[in-house]
Amino acid sequence: MSVEDNxxxxxxxxxxxxxxxxxxxxxxxxxxxxxQESDNVQKIKEDMQRLWDFVSWLRxxxxxxxxxxxxxxxxxxxxxxAWNVSEPERIGxxxxxxxxxxDNIKHVVVExxxxxxxxxxxxxxxxx
Ligand code: SF4
Numbered sequence: 328m329s330v331e332d333n334x335x336x337x338x339x340x341x342x343x344x345x346x347x348x349x350x351x352x353x354x355x356x357x358x359x360x361x362x363q364e365s366d367n368v369q370k371i372k373e374d375m376q377r378l379w380d381f382v383s384w385l386r387x388x389x390x391x392x393x394x395x396x397x398x399x400x401x402x403x404x405x406x407x408x409a410w411n412v413s414e415p416e417r418i419g420x421x422x423x424x425x426x427x428x429x430d431n432i433k434h435v436v437v438e439x440x441x442x443x444x445x446x447x448x449x450x451x452x453x454x455x
Contacts, residue, residue, distance in 0.1 A: 399437075411433060412425055420443070
């Protein structure tokens with residue numbers, strides 16, 4: 328090996344044009360990712376809005392259930408006397424919301440589970 332060989336620079340020269348092209352490619356990729364991210368964020372916002380709409384509908388239903396459970400003439404001491412739920416589990420009702428009356432009929436405790444009243448067709452306003 329000659330002395331000149333040892334003096335050769337080990338640095339590889341890159342043209343500024345190559346670097347500019349690389350930066351341009353990176354910028355395009357970044358823009359693409361930002362656009363995709365923006366689409367994803369927009370989709371998540373729309374899904375969240377749908378969920379809020381659904382939850383607000385449930386809240387309205389819940390308020391109406393509470394109102395019906397308090398104003399229905401079949402609701403006596405917090406229990407519904409109109410329905411006999413002999414097998415609560417078959418209709419998806421937890422047994423913690425059911426009590427057997429002196430007549431041995433199982434009544435829904437609407438005071439604790441007013442959801443039961445939401446779609447009830449037997450509602451009748453209490454007469455004063
Ligand atoms: S609305 Fe229906 S479930 Fe509720 S207390 Fe009246 S009769 Fe019973």
